[in-house]
Amino acid sequence: MHPEARSVGGTGIRLNRLAPSRRVVIGSLSVTALLVLWQALSSTGAVSAVMLPGPLGLVHKASYLAGFDGNGQFQMERDAVLTLARLLSGFLTAALLAIPVGIAAGLVRWIGRALAPFLAIFMSIPALALVPILMLLTGLGNATDFTIVVITAFVPIAMYVYDGVRLIDPKFFWTARSFGASRGEIIRHVILPATVVPIVAGFRMGMGYAWRSLVATESLTALSGGLGYTIFQAAEFFDTQTIYLYMIVIAVLGFAIESVFRALERRTAVRWGFLSAQEASDG
């Protein structure tokens, strides 16, 4: 179950049908109150506008940085595209490597035993600790950002796929074999369907780690550009509007990426028979 999934105060599913309206009302009230308080603090001058620029000022700044006021520069879009390009290219590479490695490790016992310690070690090294070494090996450009994404996404995907394959009920193999399925047919009809759910779960995990590590790495790789780079650059120049604005942009983008993967996870869980559509919509 997702940590976020909750029924209302143990009252069961029935009340949940009525609850969302109250949830939406209170949720939007609290967000609005926060925004109003924030604007009030900054417009009344209770807090200096440098320390806490108001939300209206940020909207103005956003339209400037995004080039909506026709200044011909699109810095925000450029940063977002750079970051997303690194994220997606690294993530795809990691997925293409991790799925076969995870399947091999789950099927062949000694490969699994050899892989496990590496996964454990890389899970316990925060990705940023590798950045100084990678910067020496690959230079200050895109290569470090890309490699960090590959490493941080690879480990959870490989781990989930490995566990997923290892834990397939052996009866499925016996059945397939007694019907005369070849090795290729077993992979296609037994292993792949059984690993779809772990693969997607690993994707969500890996994407979360990769996203965090990438933004942090960008702040260190001095030539790279991108969202993480610009927010720390703004900190050096005391450009506080950009700091706050980019923090929000990073949160919203991260939220969007997370939502896509959560929807994907829910859909595959329904499609491959681990959850009924009813349960998925309640959760």
Place this chain on the structure above:
Amino acid sequence: MASRAMAPTGMLAGLRATLERRAGLAVPVVIVALWQVLISVGLLHNAAIPSPITVADSLYTGLFTGHHPLFFATVTTLERLLLGYVIAVVAGAVLGMAAGRVNDLAYAINPIVALWIPLPAIVTIPVISLWLGAGDIVIVLTVIFSAWIPVYLGAQQGACSIGKRQLWVARASGASGWTTFRKVIVPGAMIHMIPSLRMGLGYAWRAVIAAEIVVQQGKGLGITIFSARQFFDVPTMYAGVVLIAILGLLLERLAFPLIERVTIERWGLVT
């Protein structure tokens, strides 16, 4: 065991079986040995890749000789980790349990939490530094901002899942609100919280190293690695990463089971 049962003719097969069984140990050892050999015979020659022996030597020197720089960096990092983690656990647990019992509170907080979850903790550093300057407090706050999320979510789910009957029993026996909280809600939520406490510790560990590397001030393991890079002291960089990996594994394999045992025994959840 299988190798011992083998007949002498099966010795090669026995050796193979042993190697396969010990692949978890054999493969890393072979890789490190190969790495050392390649450097020793001069096939691998790169200033950015030191030999394992140099790294081990630098790790030993840093930990046990002279001013013990690696040892004291470790202590500083662990202090920050512990302080931040404890505050994050207390804050996350209290807020989470409250949100788990009072739906309106959850409705009010959760949209903000939902935006906070995908925000990398590192990104909060420029804002924290803007308000509080530099130093330890920036690193500790980054740890708190990172680690409280899983604890909050776990506590909320835990407090939410407590059965109505248990609350009725508590009320029927005349327990006050505070007693109910302490004797029913906290232990009940604890069961769900244990995995999230573990997750929180992992987040805190990542955050403390990352924040040290980004802040680049004072002492600490992350700072040691980064400043070693500036002096091109490559073996120390690798030694720092090895030490971080070992500490990370120890935290997960030793420290957490300890926390788990203490909380389980403390709250009487032994089954």
